[in-house]
Amino acid sequence: MNVSELSVESLRPFLEALFEAAGVPKEDASVVTDAFLEANLRGVDTHGVRLIPAYVRRLQQGGVNPVPEIRIISDLGGTVRLDGDHGLGQVVGCHAMRTAIERASEHGIAMVVAGNTSHIGAASYYTRMALEQRMAGFATSNNLPSLFVWGGLKRAISNPPFSVSFPSRRTPFVLDICLGTVAWNKIYMRLQNGEDIPEGWAWDPEGRPTTDPGRAAEGSIIPIGGHKGSSLTLAVDLFTGVLGGFAFADQVGALLTNDRDPENSSCLMMAIDVSRILGPEVLDRAERLIEWCKDSPLAAGFSEILMPGEPEESIRRSRLRQGIPVSKDDLRALAELGESMGVEVPF
């Protein structure tokens, strides 16, 4: 395959230097680099380093503010609204989750809505921050509308990330999904490869089920559970853009279409201090429930019952040894970017 495997150690200082060269302060450059590398390490390559040239372009052209002044707009103790000042989604998202964790340690639970920001990347990056404090976490964000609302033919709702984490003694539970049946990327990949898509993934522009990825690309992904996922997705926009006082519906822009305009998405970060609510026994109880699930006869085609996050952890272990796969095209784009910005390219 047309792919190189690069070690995290060699990539990290290079990527940090790229962001610093684009005007991002050292500490923030380290945050956003870590978020990208963790996505690749866990196999979520769609949210990995291949996006960095677009991010840097947006930083250079004004769509993203490299030096945001993130500030509290309103504060009720357990809930905080943050203005992200059009900073990088990862920087604002981490700030928001750190605030949620801090407040949850006081009140048991806390929710932070941060707006005027951009793409937060893989949402489990933030819910794992809660896990590190033995808290449970929840993370989501609104995005450009790209799905039909139930019953309609207008792209009125987004395909939002939705991550829930819960700590346990050995097997952390880290769910990281979108509320559409699949991510758009899966449709585009089938389109590129000239393959049909399975039934149940998408509607054509007239709202009819389709297996043609080209028709799907002009139509809509079907939300999980049909009207159920449609309403859950609408709830995400209510609890982020609407509640935060930020952009919602088609006021939210796309990540990649215009490098000069702010994206105006907003994210919601929640932390729940489960280890203080029940005490440390919560970790053993969670593990018991997980073990009880795992101790199940297997359906055909399965060799193990896996918790959400487990496959990603196993990919991470192997990629820490073998490196992260980056396509030749993506690698070339990163190298050219480094050269154009005067950052030494290590590959």
Add this chain to the structure above:
Amino acid sequence: MNVSELSVESLRPFLEALFEAAGVPKEDASVVTDAFLEANLRGVDTHGVRLIPAYVRRLQQGGVNPVPEIRIISDLGGTVRLDGDHGLGQVVGCHAMRTAIERASEHGIAMVVAGNTSHIGAASYYTRMALEQRMAGFATSNNLPSLFVWGGLKRAISNPPFSVSFPSRRTPFVLDICLGTVAWNKIYMRLQNGEDIPEGWAWDPEGRPTTDPGRAAEGSIIPIGGHKGSSLTLAVDLFTGVLGGFAFADQVGALLTNDRDPENSSCLMMAIDVSRILGPEVLDRAERLIEWCKDSPLAAGFSEILMPGEPEESIRRSRLRQGIPVSKDDLRALAELGESMGVEVPF
């Protein structure tokens, strides 16, 4: 059809008297009666008055405690754990949501986990309590495991209720779903009527997709989005039974199998004071998002884009006028119950 239509006015005092005759204090009898009637009024007849004979039997035989002492076990301000003392799910659930609302008005958000309780009925009953305070609400509960966990052939997860509400100026958003593709009741009804079920609803006992409701009844409903809904459902058990220190997995009993044993389910009630977080403008902003969705070209077969809860509100308006439909069998069971308990039967 073999159905009578009874007015809420005539049913209410009769049902309250039934619960009082079963030892439930006046105030609680009024709460549980109202929850049942509201379910029927909104067309959720599966959670309506037809269940009352079973409820009364459990109150009489010891499975449910008519006079629970609901008490706080732990309290961090924004999070509270309640012991439901094996009281009626509706009584404990309302107590929990009232506590959540009270605490949310202090901290912005609050979450109450209440255990040692029983079936809470329609979960939207509680999230609408939050709406009345112009707050957003969330309600769920764990139940007897009845679905296969993803990849397995053991009933390891439940088919939990999942309700989210958000207030707006005119059109409240009240989502009330189960996380399985359908409720078990829909499978049983098709079985009774000798009809096939659609593809995508259920697995047979070997985990293969089936359209035979008999095989489905021995197998599992498919969670929404497959592995996604499976993990969300597992999260419900983590955030209720596991986190609360209450029963989880197969420690939770069934509503209807044994009238002497406690059910041991637990519920989670959350309130978010959105009107204080952003101010009253949140109501107009929510309405604008809803209107924007509604202003969409329609897919074939739809005459309107409806928000979750809207169809139920329209049924409620008509049933307030025309009465609640109750089958002859259910009516006879209620009448016999009244007679056996010395409660005057108004129909």
